[in-house]
Amino acid sequence: MKKKDMVVVNRLSVHYHGNLALKDVSFSVNRGSIVGVIGPNGAGKSTLMKAMLGLERSKGTVSFFDQPIKEIRKNIAYVPQRNTIDWDFPVRVLDVVLMGRYMHIPWFMFTRKADKLRAMVALKKVGMEEFANRQIGELSGGQQQRVFIARALSQDSDLFFLDEPFVGIDVKSEEIIVNLLHELRNQGKTIFVIHHDLSKVEKYFDQLVLLNQELIHAGNVKDVYSAENLKRAYQGSAALMKEGKELVVVNP
Amino acid sequence: MIGQISSFIDQLVRYQYLQNAMLAAILVGIICGVIGCFIILRGMALMGDAISHAVLPGVVIAYMLGASFFIGAVITGVLTALSIGYISQNSRIKEDSAIGIMFTAMFALGIVMITGLQGTSVDLWHILFGNVLAVSKVDLWITVGIGAFVLLAVVLFYRPLLLSTFDETMAKASGLPVKFIHYMLMLLLSLVTVASLQTVGIVLVVAMLITPGATAYLLTDRFPVMLLLSAFFGVVSAVAGIFFSVIYDVSSGASIVLVASILFLFALFFSPKQGIIPRMLRTPIQQG
Numbered sequence: 001m002k003k004k005d006m007v008v009v010n011r012l013s014v015h016y017h018g019n020l021a022l023k024d025v026s027f028s029v030n031r032g033s034i035v036g037v038i039g040p041n042g043a044g045k046s047t048l049m050k051a052m053l054g055l056e057r058s059k060g061t062v063s064f065f066d067q068p069i070k071e072i073r074k075n076i077a078y079v080p081q082r083n084t085i086d087w088d089f090p091v092r093v094l095d096v097v098l099m100g101r102y103m104h105i106p107w108f109m110f111t112r113k114a115d116k117l118r119a120m121v122a123l124k125k126v127g128m129e130e131f132a133n134r135q136i137g138e139l140s141g142g143q144q145q146r147v148f149i150a151r152a153l154s155q156d157s158d159l160f161f162l163d164e165p166f167v168g169i170d171v172k173s174e175e176i177i178v179n180l181l182h183e184l185r186n187q188g189k190t191i192f193v194i195h196h197d198l199s200k201v202e203k204y205f206d207q208l209v210l211l212n213q214e215l216i217h218a219g220n221v222k223d224v225y226s227a228e229n230l231k232r233a234y235q236g237s238a239a240l241m242k243e244g245k246e247l248v249v250v251n252p
Numbered sequence: 253m254i255g256q257i258s259s260f261i262d263q264l265v266r267y268q269y270l271q272n273a274m275l276a277a278i279l280v281g282i283i284c285g286v287i288g289c290f291i292i293l294r295g296m297a298l299m300g301d302a303i304s305h306a307v308l309p310g311v312v313i314a315y316m317l318g319a320s321f322f323i324g325a326v327i328t329g330v331l332t333a334l335s336i337g338y339i340s341q342n343s344r345i346k347e348d349s350a351i352g353i354m355f356t357a358m359f360a361l362g363i364v365m366i367t368g369l370q371g372t373s374v375d376l377w378h379i380l381f382g383n384v385l386a387v388s389k390v391d392l393w394i395t396v397g398i399g400a401f402v403l404l405a406v407v408l409f410y411r412p413l414l415l416s417t418f419d420e421t422m423a424k425a426s427g428l429p430v431k432f433i434h435y436m437l438m439l440l441l442s443l444v445t446v447a448s449l450q451t452v453g454i455v456l457v458v459a460m461l462i463t464p465g466a467t468a469y470l471l472t473d474r475f476p477v478m479l480l481l482s483a484f485f486g487v488v489s490a491v492a493g494i495f496f497s498v499i500y501d502v503s504s505g506a507s508i509v510l511v512a513s514i515l516f517l518f519a520l521f522f523s524p525k526q527g528i529i530p531r532m533l534r535t536p537i538q539q540g
Contacts, residue, residue: 053425073427080421089293089418090475099418102411103426111411135473161425 003066005031007159007190012060014044014051020213021047022058027218029207031065031158032188034181036195036205036221040234043212045194046081049161052192053078064159072159074103077152079162082144087137093147094132097122100154122154123147126176142173149177153184160184160191167196178204201225256499263498270498272392273384273451277494277508279399280444280451280460281486286406287444288465289475289482290437293417297462298348299336302355303438304445304457306332308362311379311449316369322394322446329442332358333435382453382505384494391450398447402440406479413437414475451490452505460486463512470519470526485515 006028014022022044029035037045051058053076054069064072077100100122101115123129126146136144145165152160160181166174181191185206195201201208201221208224210216216233217224264270291300307325314324332354339350366376378386387395406413416423416433424430441461448457468481493508521528 050421055421055424070427073425076425078422078425080419084421085419086293090469090473090478091418092473095475096418099411099415099422102415105411107408107411 003063005065007031007065008061008063009052010061010063012048012051012058012062014047014056014058016047022051022211023214025060025211025215027209027215029190029209029218031190032185033206034185034191034193034204035207035209036193036201037209037211038195038198038201038233039211039216041196043233045196045211046163048209048211049163049192049194053161075157076159076161077155077157079145079148079152079160079165081163082141082148082167085136085144085148087144089136091136092132093123093128093134093136093139094119096136096147097150097154100151103155118156119150119154122150125153125180126150140170140173142169145169146173146176149180153180158189160189162191162193164194164196198230257495260495260498269385269387270494272387272389273504274491274494276387276392276395277384277451277490277504278487279395280448281464281488281490281508282483283399283402283444284448284457284460285464285468285482285484285486286479287402287437287440288461288463288486289468289479290413290417291441291461292465292469294437297458298351299333299438300441300461301458302336302351303329303332303441304448304454304461305355306358307442307445307449308359308379308454309365310362311446312362312365312369316365320394321449322398322443325446325449326439326442328358329445330435330439333438333442337435378453379449380453380455381503382449382451382456384451384497384504387450395447398443402443405436405440409433409436452508456505456509459509459512460489463509463516464489467512467516467519470516470523473525485512489515 008028010026012022012025013020025048037048039045047056050056052062052069054062062069094116097119098111098115101111101118105111105115120129120132123132126149128143128146128150131139131143131147136147139147149162149165152162165177169177181193181204185191193205195204202225205221207219208221209218210224210229210233212233212235217229264274288300291297307329310324310326310328311321312324313328314321317324336347336350336354339345339354340347345353363376366379375383412423412428412433415426416428416430420430423433444461445454445457448460452460464485465478465482467485468478471481472478489508489512492511494504496502496511497504497507519527522530524530
């Protein structure tokens with residue numbers, strides 16, 4: 001695989017007020033894969049994502065398809081953790097999805113009809129088109145998450161970053177989102193997902209980045225998702241896995 | 253009441269100074285309402301209060317140098333915003349404390365300067381509480397200029413402003429200069445404050461920023477509508493406030509703010525969707 005088709009993280013470190021939050025993390029993933037970023041609470045999963053996006057002061061380098069973050073900003077869709085959003089904000093569902101189009105609209109122009117159509121197509125994809133005129137706070141958690149996924153879709157990006165997209169959402173929404181992510185992956189998009197529920201890791205992801213401040217292991221799910229690695233990451237308080245084969249105590 | 257209104261209109265037609273006052277107050281109502289929406293949604297009400305108080309020393313220095321007090325006020329306003337940012341980013345002091353420290357310091361500096369200048373014609377009372385009836389033609393033109401600039405900036409940068417207000421992380425991730433936008437907003441805030449100096453005065457500017465916007469926030473779920481409603485309530489407060497101030501011969505700034513506050517109370521209790529009373533009526537009565 002050439003660098004042109006990879007996301008390469010090289011010796012990435014982040015300090016918070018003198019404390020090391022992320023230590024010397026290096027890994028690479030291929031274009032067209034769904035990458036799960038997993039690890040215990042406080043492992044630096046969000047920090048890693050923010051550092052990769054250049055939102056956090058860090059040491060080390062990150063290259064996306066052989067380009068620095070600066071060059072591909074417009075090509076990145078980001079879905080924030082649900083609890084960072086003010087759900088009383090006076091915007092409707094369609095307004096939020098339209099925000100995904102903002103980087104495509106020249107600054108001197110009004111929002112165009114084509115952008116609205118694109119937003120509606122994205123809403124349809126997540127099954128939320130009937131809710132286009134609702135205020136975002138009137139939706140359930142899963143519906144809210146689907147709206148933000150629709151926003152990411154409407155950006156027409158090649159790279160997706162999702163911060164804990166499955167926390168506090170219903171089964172149906174989770175299924176819709178997972179199917180969509182797989183569809184995107186099949187179109188050659190590269191998707192990073194922060195995730196902390198270990199039970200579905202094997203079903204959801206192609207590659208894993210297992211973290212606990214430093215990199216425990218990164219690579220194909222099969223190689224990373226082993227009892228030994230998880231024990232190292234979770235230090236005893238780990239999770240149940242691989243029915244029948246081996247058990248690690250669950251104690252999150 | 254009808255007699256009072258016709259007498260007010262009569263005076264309005266007859267006196268130039270009242271026309272100037274009315275136009276200035278309407279403009280201030282509009283721009284305060286618009287900028288106020290962003291201030292509210294960014295949770296920066298305290299910042300609005302801070303910037304408005306912090307322009308005082310700038311006004312006094314400009315007066316001493318014989319320069320336009322608009323320039324002095326804008327410089328101290330932005331300087332205060334920058335130093336609040338500097339303190340909260342470079343020490344363990346949180347932003348609200350940094351705001352509290354900086355704006356009282358600047359305000360105190362202004363008061364010391366004014367009291368030191370005793371014998372001159374800088375009138376502390378008028379700067380603090382406004383004197384809309386003393387708006388001159390030049391003041392009015394400056395207000396028009398500021399108003400045009402602020403509204404143009406909001407229209408041109410509507411999308412970046414909205415996105416960075418709603419979802420800062422995504423705004424940053426997609427490459428928007430979020431910090432720059434913040435300080436631009438502080439610049440606009442200083443400009444709006446200066447424009448409001450004569451109408452409502454430093455102490456009450458924050459009411460014009462927050463109250464109409466908050467009223468609008470209770471009435472709509474759409475941001476563009478909130479902007480329009482907020483500007484509308486700003487204008488209604490301005491007009492009604494000046495009316496009461498002329499008829500009952502009371503402070504104009506305070507009257508304007510009181511009208512805005514009463515409008516807010518109405519929205520708080522009677523807004524169809526968010527109002528306390530309609531919401532109470534909607535909750536099903538508990539059985540048993």
